[in-house]
Amino acid sequence: MSDQWTDRLSDYLDGELNAAERAELEEHLSGCAECSAVLEQLRQVVARVQGLEDRAPDGDLWSGVAERIGVAAPVMDLDDHRRRKQERLSERRFSISLPQLVAASVALVVLSAGSAWMVSRTGSLAGEGAMPTAANGTALVSEAPAELATSYDAAVVQLQLILEESRSQLDTATVRIIEENLLIIDRAIAQAQRALTMDPASIYLKEHLAATKRQKLEFLRQAALMAGAVS
Amino acid sequence: MDLADEVTQDVFVRVWEKLGSFRGEAAFGTWLHRVAINVILGRRKQLGIRRERFVDGERTIGQLSSNPKGAETAIDFEAAMEFLPDGAQQVFVLHDVEGYKHGEIAEIMGITSGTSKSQLHRARMILREHLDR
Numbered sequence: 407m408s409d410q411w412t413d414r415l416s417d418y419l420d421g422e423l424n425a426a427e428r429a430e431l432e433e434h435l436s437g438c439a440e441c442s443a444v445l446e447q448l449r450q451v452v453a454r455v456q457g458l459e460d461r462a463p464d465g466d467l468w469s470g471v472a473e474r475i476g477v478a479a480p481v482m483d484l485d486d487h488r489r490r491k492q493e494r495l496s497e498r499r500f501s502i503s504l505p506q507l508v509a510a511s512v513a514l515v516v517l518s519a520g521s522a523w524m525v526s527r528t529g530s531l532a533g534e535g536a537m538p539t540a541a542n543g544t545a546l547v548s549e550a551p552a553e554l555a556t557s558y559d560a561a562v563v564q565l566q567l568i569l570e571e572s573r574s575q576l577d578t579a580t581v582r583i584i585e586e587n588l589l590i591i592d593r594a595i596a597q598a599q600r601a602l603t604m605d606p607a608s609i610y611l612k613e614h615l616a617a618t619k620r621q622k623l624e625f626l627r628q629a630a631l632m633a634g635a636v637s
Numbered sequence: 638m639d640l641a642d643e644v645t646q647d648v649f650v651r652v653w654e655k656l657g658s659f660r661g662e663a664a665f666g667t668w669l670h671r672v673a674i675n676v677i678l679g680r681r682k683q684l685g686i687r688r689e690r691f692v693d694g695e696r697t698i699g700q701l702s703s704n705p706k707g708a709e710t711a712i713d714f715e716a717a718m719e720f721l722p723d724g725a726q727q728v729f730v731l732h733d734v735e736g737y738k739h740g741e742i743a744e745i746m747g748i749t750s751g752t753s754k755s756q757l758h759r760a761r762m763i764l765r766e767h768l769d770r
Contacts, residue, residue: 412762413755413758415758416754416757416758416761417754417758422739422754444762444765447765447768448761448762448765450765450768451733451761451764451765451768452733452761454714454764454768455718455729455733455734455764456733456734458715458734461641463641463642463645464639464642465642467642467645467646467649470646471646471649471650471653474646474650475650475653475654
């Protein structure tokens with residue numbers, strides 16, 4: 407064994423030698439047990455160090471970094487920091503879960519059917535009060551007194567304004583679902599109104615329009631309540 | 638807080654300070670790695686003066702490993718890495734731990750590729766004596 411050969415062993419191990427140098431060294435290794443033993447040890451050194459595991463920091467290092475760069479108050483406890491962040495996020499956002507959406511849809515169907523049933527029972531389209539509710543069963547149709555139609559429109563506008571103002575309190579998906587549902591209800595109202603102009607005496611169409619308008623009002627009220635719940 | 642934690646914080650503070658100089662020419666991870674290495678090398682230079690009072694590279698390691706009390710007091714493999722001579726240690730870590738090539742190490746450390754190769758071999762030759770510990 408001599409330095410002439412051993413000095414090349416790391417390069418050999420790393421594939422840094424050219425073909426001629428490699429062949430020359432391999433020829434030497436075949437007849438030199440000492441150099442072969444050193445080569446094996448060098449292999450073990452590389453394997454050993456590459457098997458070392460990274461050590462994670464003992465604790466949260468962010469507090470010190472934050473303090474030095476002056477971007478935020480030091481975070482003393484990472485779990486506490488995460489918990490407070492989650493609380494802040496939940497305060498900013500209000501989302502509706504899928505079960506809640508399903509429950510709301512079912513409620514709307516029930517309310518709609520209920521209002522139609524009450525209209526057909528009373529045969530009356532008029533009612534008292536500014537805003538129809540599930541309790542009084544008031545229905546609104548095209549033949550309603552002007553002041554009632556106006557109060558209905560005013561209630562719708564007021565609720566839409568509340569929703570618009572509270573839009574930032576709702577998450578994007580919820581806003582999209584509300585808008586899609588309102589569009590569907592508005593289309594249904596427009597269809598019922600068109601049908602009524604062609605057949606103004608139809609009790610069924612009157613009931614249907616009343617139920618649909620009521621559905622819109624109730625939907626807006628529920629949406630405004632949800633938005634208002636976090637304000 | 639130990640030295641590694643201190644240096645880790647130094648790295649992220651430096652990254653924050655240097656963020657404006659990141660031009661996107663390399664992947665952010667690569668850039669961050671380079672910043673980290675520069676911070677570590679800078680810190681090692683500061684500590685080097687202090688280390689030299691106690692350690693004289695191969696000579697010290699040799700003395701420790703040939704301690705007459707035997708394996709009980711002989712340093713183990715990981716500890717031996719800590720006591721490698723500075724240049725050899727840096728090249729060894731950059732090459733065998735971090736996976737840099739000699740050309741890259743030469744650029745980072747301001748040395749030639751040949752020097753990087755010889756320092757690596759030197760480090761490995763020292764550490765092979767500590768494989769069984």
